Structures are given as C-alpha cells and as structure tokens.
Amino acid sequence: MTLAATITCTLGSLDLSVELTAQPGEVVALLGPNGAGKTTVFRCLAGLLPIDAGRIELNGVLLDDPEAGVFVPPERRPVAVVFQDYLLFPNLTALENVAFGLRARGTNKTEARARAARWLDVVGLADHAQHRPQALSGGQAQRVALARALATEPRLLLLDEPLAALDAGTRGEVRRDLRRHLATFDGARLLVTHDPVDAFALADRVVIIEGGRVVQAGALADVTARPRSRYVADLVGVNLLTGTGHDGAITTAGGGTIVPAEPIEGPVLAMIQPHAVALYRSLPDGSPRNVWPSTVVDLDHEGERVRVRLAGPVPLVAEITAAALAALALRPGDPVWATVKATEIATYPA
Amino acid sequence: MIVSAPARRIRSERLPLVALVLAAVATAFFALPFIGLLWKAPWGDAWSILTSESALTALRLSLWCSLWATVFSVLFGVPLAWVLARLTFPGRGAVRALCTLSMVLPPVVAGVALFYALGRNGLVGQYLDEWFGITLPFTTAGVIVAQTFVAMPFLVLTVEAAFRQADTRFEDAARTLGASPWYVFRRITLPAIRPGLAAGAVLSWARALGEFGATITFAGNFPGRTQTMPLAIYLANETNPDEAIVLSLVLIAVSFGVLVALRDRYLGGTAPRAA
Numbered sequence: 001m002t003l004a005a006t007i008t009c010t011l012g013s014l015d016l017s018v019e020l021t022a023q024p025g026e027v028v029a030l031l032g033p034n035g036a037g038k039t040t041v042f043r044c045l046a047g048l049l050p051i052d053a054g055r056i057e058l059n060g061v062l063l064d065d066p067e068a069g070v071f072v073p074p075e076r077r078p079v080a081v082v083f084q085d086y087l088l089f090p091n092l093t094a095l096e097n098v099a100f101g102l103r104a105r106g107t108n109k110t111e112a113r114a115r116a117a118r119w120l121d122v123v124g125l126a127d128h129a130q131h132r133p134q135a136l137s138g139g140q141a142q143r144v145a146l147a148r149a150l151a152t153e154p155r156l157l158l159l160d161e162p163l164a165a166l167d168a169g170t171r172g173e174v175r176r177d178l179r180r181h182l183a184t185f186d187g188a189r190l191l192v193t194h195d196p197v198d199a200f201a202l203a204d205r206v207v208i209i210e211g212g213r214v215v216q217a218g219a220l221a222d223v224t225a226r227p228r229s230r231y232v233a234d235l236v237g238v239n240l241l242t243g244t245g246h247d248g249a250i251t252t253a254g255g256g257t258i259v260p261a262e263p264i265e266g267p268v269l270a271m272i273q274p275h276a277v278a279l280y281r282s283l284p285d286g287s288p289r290n291v292w293p294s295t296v297v298d299l300d301h302e303g304e305r306v307r308v309r310l311a312g313p314v315p316l317v318a319e320i321t322a323a324a325l326a327a328l329a330l331r332p333g334d335p336v337w338a339t340v341k342a343t344e345i346a347t348y349p350a
Numbered sequence: 351m352i353v354s355a356p357a358r359r360i361r362s363e364r365l366p367l368v369a370l371v372l373a374a375v376a377t378a379f380f381a382l383p384f385i386g387l388l389w390k391a392p393w394g395d396a397w398s399i400l401t402s403e404s405a406l407t408a409l410r411l412s413l414w415c416s417l418w419a420t421v422f423s424v425l426f427g428v429p430l431a432w433v434l435a436r437l438t439f440p441g442r443g444a445v446r447a448l449c450t451l452s453m454v455l456p457p458v459v460a461g462v463a464l465f466y467a468l469g470r471n472g473l474v475g476q477y478l479d480e481w482f483g484i485t486l487p488f489t490t491a492g493v494i495v496a497q498t499f500v501a502m503p504f505l506v507l508t509v510e511a512a513f514r515q516a517d518t519r520f521e522d523a524a525r526t527l528g529a530s531p532w533y534v535f536r537r538i539t540l541p542a543i544r545p546g547l548a549a550g551a552v553l554s555w556a557r558a559l560g561e562f563g564a565t566i567t568f569a570g571n572f573p574g575r576t577q578t579m580p581l582a583i584y585l586a587n588e589t590n591p592d593e594a595i596v597l598s599l600v601l602i603a604v605s606f607g608v609l610v611a612l613r614d615r616y617l618g619g620t621a622p623r624a625a
Contacts, residue, residue, distance in 0.1 A: 101527035
C-alpha cells in the first residue's frame with residue numbers, strides 16, 4: 001500500500017470526510033462535481049492544509065495525524081503536485097522552474113540544472129529550456145509542470161485538473177502525452193478531474209466524491225456499469241431511478257411502477273440506457289411490461305440522434321433517431337408513451 | 351426620456367469646461383511656486399553656491415541619513431507589511447493605524463513624541479543612555495531615527511498592497527517542491543513584490559529626504575551633524591535667500607525625478623512580463 005489516507009476536514013461550507021488508498025503504479029482519479037472537495041483532498045495530502053481528524057500515511061511513513069500530533073510540512077513530504085493552471089513561476093525560465101525543487105532541497109546549481117535539463121528532454125521540451133512560462137503554450141506549460149514535479153522524485157504525484165486549462169483542440173494530444181509520461185512514473189498517482197473523459201483515459205480506478213463524501217469507488221468498468229448516484233449516471237449518460245422493490249416490482253420516488261427482469265426486495269437502484277426507451281404516440285399493445293404515460297420536456301439534437309427528456313411518474317431520457325422523431329412529430333409539452341423491456345432494466349441494491 | 355436626454359447632454363458639455371478651468375487653476379497653483387523659484391534663482395552664482403562647503407555638507411548629510419532611513423524602513427517595514435497582509439489577528443486594524451499614524455501626524459508632533467520616548471530622559475532613552483551609552487537626540491543617528499519614523503509608513507502601505515496582490519498559490523507550489531518558508535520568501539514572494547518594494551523604498555526615501563519637522567524637533571539644527579537640506583534651506587532663507595533658492599531647486603529636481611521614475615516603474619512593472 002503506497003497511500004492510505006483517512007481525511008476529515010471542515011473548510012467553510014465544505015464538510016469533507018473521505019478514505020483513499022492508492023497502490024504503487026496505480027492511477028486513481030478523483031471525480032466529482034465542482035465544490036465536492038476534490039482539491040481540498042489534494043491540499044490535505046500535499047500538506048498545504050492540516051487535517052482536522054484522521055491520518056495520512058505514505059509508504060509506511062505517517063504524514064499527518066492530529067491525534068498523534070504528527071504533521072509533516074509540505075516541503076518534507078515526498079508528494080509533488082501538478083497544479084491547475086500549472087503555476088509555473090513567472091520570473092524563472094522553464095529550466096529554472098524544473099530545477100527549483102532540487103535547488104530548494106540543497107542540490108548545487110550545476111547538478112540541479114543538469115538534472116532539470118534531462119527532465120525537460122524527457123518531456124520533449126529541451127529546446128524550450130530558456131523560455132519563460134509566458135512564452136509556452138498550455139500543453140508545453142503542463143509538461144514543464146509535470147517535469148518540475150517529477151524532478152523531485154516524489155512517491156506520490158497529484159495532478160489537479162491537468163487538462164482543464166487547455167482548449168479543446170489540444171486536449172486530445174496533451175492527454176495522450178500525459179498518459180505516456182504518467183506511465184513512466186512508478187509511484188502512486190492521483191488525478192483530480194471533473195471530466196469523465198480524462199478519468200477514463202488516464203486512470204485505472206475512480207473515486208467519486210460528492211458533497212465531501214466518497215459515493216462510489218472502484219474500477220472504471222464497475223462504476224459505470226452500476227452508477228450509484230445521479231452525478232455518475234449523468235456522467236455515463238444513463239437513466240438512474242431509485243425506488244423500493246416489492247413483489248417483483250419497483251415503486252419509484254415519483255410513484256411510478258417499474259417491472260424489472262430481476263426484481264430485488266427493499267431499496268433498489270434501476271439503470272436504463274436511453275436507447276432502450278421506446279416512444280409511442282398512442283398506448284402501445286405488446287410485450288413490454290413497462291409502459292408509462294409521459295410528457296416531453298425538451299429535445300436535444302446530437303447529430304442523427306435525439307435525446308428526449310420526459311417528465312412523468314418515471315422520469316427518463318430517451319434516445320431516438322432523428323427519423324423516428326420526425327415520424328412521431330414530438331414537440332415539448334406533447335404527451336407520449338414510454339416503454340422499456342424488463343430485460344433492459346438493470347437492478348442492484350441501493 | 352425624450353426631455354431629459356438633451357438636458358443631460360447640455361450639462362455634460364458644460365461640466366468638462368468648468369472642470370477644465372478648475373484643473374488649469376490647480377495646475378497653475380502647483381506650477382507657479384516653482385516658476386517663481388526658477389525666476390528668482392541666481393543662475394550666475396548657482397554653481398558656486400551649490401559647491402560651497404555649507405551646501406555640500408548639508409547635501410551629504412541629507413543623502414547619508416535618508417539612505418539609512420530607507421534601509422531601516424525596508425529592513426523593518428517589509429516584515430511588518432508581511433504580518434499586516436498575511437496574518438489575521440485581533441487588532442490588526444489598530445496595529446496598521448498605529449504604524450502608519452506618522453504619515454498624517456504633524457511631523458513636529460512626531461519629533462516631540464520621539465523626544466519623550468528616546469530622549470536622554472525619555473521612556474526608553476534613559477536606559478539607552480544608562481546601559482549602552484547611546485544618545486539619540488541632537489545626533490546624526492537621531493536624524494535617521496526621525497526620518498525612519500515618518501518615512502517607513504510609505505513603504506509599509508505600498509509593500510502590504512503588493513503582498514496582498516501576490517498570488518499565494520505560487521508559494522504553495524514552491525512548498526510542495528520542497529522549499530522551506532524562508533526559501534519560498536526569497537525566491538518566490540520577494541520577486542513577486544519587487545515592483546511594490548521598489549516603489550515603497552523610493553517613496554520612503556523621498557519622504558526621508560524632505561523630512562523637516564521631526565528632525566529639527568528631535569535632532570536639532572547643527573551643521574554637519576543634524577542639519578539636513580530642508581533645515582539648511584529654512585535657515586538660509588533668513589540669512590542667504592540665494593542659497594535657499596538653489597538648495598530648494600535641487601530638492602525639487604530630485605523629488606520630481608523620483609515621481610517620474612516611479613511612474614515609469616509602475617508602467618514598466620507589467621511590460622517585462624511579456625518579454
């Protein structure tokens with residue numbers, strides 16, 4: 001176990017209480033909406049913010065434990081951070097930025113510069129060594145920030161929204177670069193992001209944080225196959241309904257009834273893919289067990305597909321083709337029947 | 351709306367004219383005294399007056415004392431500004447008011463107060479005299495103390511503003527890279543506040559250079575020891591007006607140069623970042 005952290009921390013309106021672990025060589029993504037406490041977790045791990053309760057341990061070394069009276073200041077933690085906006089020192093060149101950590105730790109100037117130059121070479125920026133941060137593009141600045149962090153040979157690397165400051169055009173390329181560079185680092189890596197694409201591309205495991213709590217954690221495939229919160233369901237783009245299972249049916253919070261193929265007793269979550277929802281102008285007559293009267297709220301065109309948001313006892317998003325929409329001639333406010341086959345409803349305990 | 355629009359236009363046309371006239375009067379008000387000095391200046395004797403022993407002595411003493419006052423202002427003022435900008439503690443507002451009081455205080459009051467604090471029989475002065483044999487009133491050191499007392503607030507306020515503007519996230523970044531708080535201050539914070547520090551130092555130096563009231567009250571008016579330029583000018587105005595005019599022009603030239611240079615620094619403070 002490289003990192004084992006139990007963090008309790010109150011900061012303004014945020015009441016943070018999370019548990020985190022990371023294995024050597026593992027990339028863990030902290031995913032959550034703005035204000036969920038992701039950055040605060042990082043500040044605690046880096047030592048920029050002391051925790052109120054709990055403990056942080058890295059490679060068997062205690063870094064923060066208020067109960068034991070232990071607090072290792074940030075400059076003595078083997079933890080490096082790639083900050084959002086990168087925070088390259090504007091008064092130093094790219095080379096001096098990368099050498100900063102080594103110089104701060106007492107490495108002599110010649111040695112620090114030589115090592116910094118090698119790191120710049122690793123990230124492919126050898127010819128930008130003498131440039132100031134202002135002269136670097138967003139992607140280049142990110143690589144300098146990464147080199148600066150890795151040059152101190154940390155055991156834990158924290159990346160705070162490493163791609164958020166980039167425009168859409170360069171993101172893909174920088175993401176691929178970052179993935180390649182992260183792979184060369186053997187310590188634990190933690191990544192904060194609000195973008196699931198980054199998490200999917202870079203991380204082995206995700207930890208979903210909402211309102212200062214871990215709401216779900218695990219391998220990406222597991223988390224996306226079984227979303228446990230509205231936030232994750234929205235990220236993945238599926239319908240998630242909460243309800244109570246009883247006698248082979250689920251009663252939702254809105255008073256609707258869902259009949260799944262595999263019923264569960266008690267509190268239950270039901271997941272429905274938007275493309276599994278079929279829409280009819282008049283009450284259909286057929287095998288689907290689930291037929292709900294609904295009202296069209298709005299339509300969202302995405303190329304050849306249209307996402308139709310529905311209100312009713314079972315609120316859903318349906319995904320249909322543009323041709324189907326034309327045939328149905330749906331407009332916001334129109335009544336419509338929504339149907340889902342029982343076998344298309346995944347159920348798991350809430 | 352239709353009625354009020356033309357009315358407003360007339361008023362907005364009249365206002366700038368009034369403002370222009372008033373601004374012109376104000377500018378003339380500031381310019382006239384200097385023009386008067388230039389008009390009265392004994393240009394033929396200017397060089398000999400400037401290089402006379404008494405003038406040079408006052409000039410040397412002024413430079414010496416004001417530069418030391420600036421050094422002390424920076425030495426103590428920067429940490430004070432840092433405390434005021436970065437630490438939250440009860441009574442911070444009162445501390446700031448206390449430390450900048452001498453900016454608005456009549457300097458002669460500052461001189462009297464210094465006398466009762468640091469004078470030979472003063473609150474602290476008696477022990478300075480008794481234990482260390484240090485006497486401040488009527489000495490060159492006393493001039494430096496008086497000048498520092500009135501000049502340091504200019505540095506404190508300017509540098510405090512610079513500390514507040516500096517982005518503390520860069521300091522966080524430096525800490526995570528292994529920099530001790532002192533190393534962060536030297537390599538990250540100090541470069542970030544450098545324009546403010548330079549401006550504050552120049553302002554406090556200019557204030558020290560022009561200091562009169564506190565100096566004459568606390569340190570007296572002894573040529574070669576405590577008689578700085580402003581004191582020499584005051585004295586010369588009674589006995590040798592030509593010398594007073596020439597020395598005044600020197601101080602005006604220096605002050606004007608400082609203000610122009612400050613403006614350049616403020617403008618230049620943003621430009622090099624792009625380079």
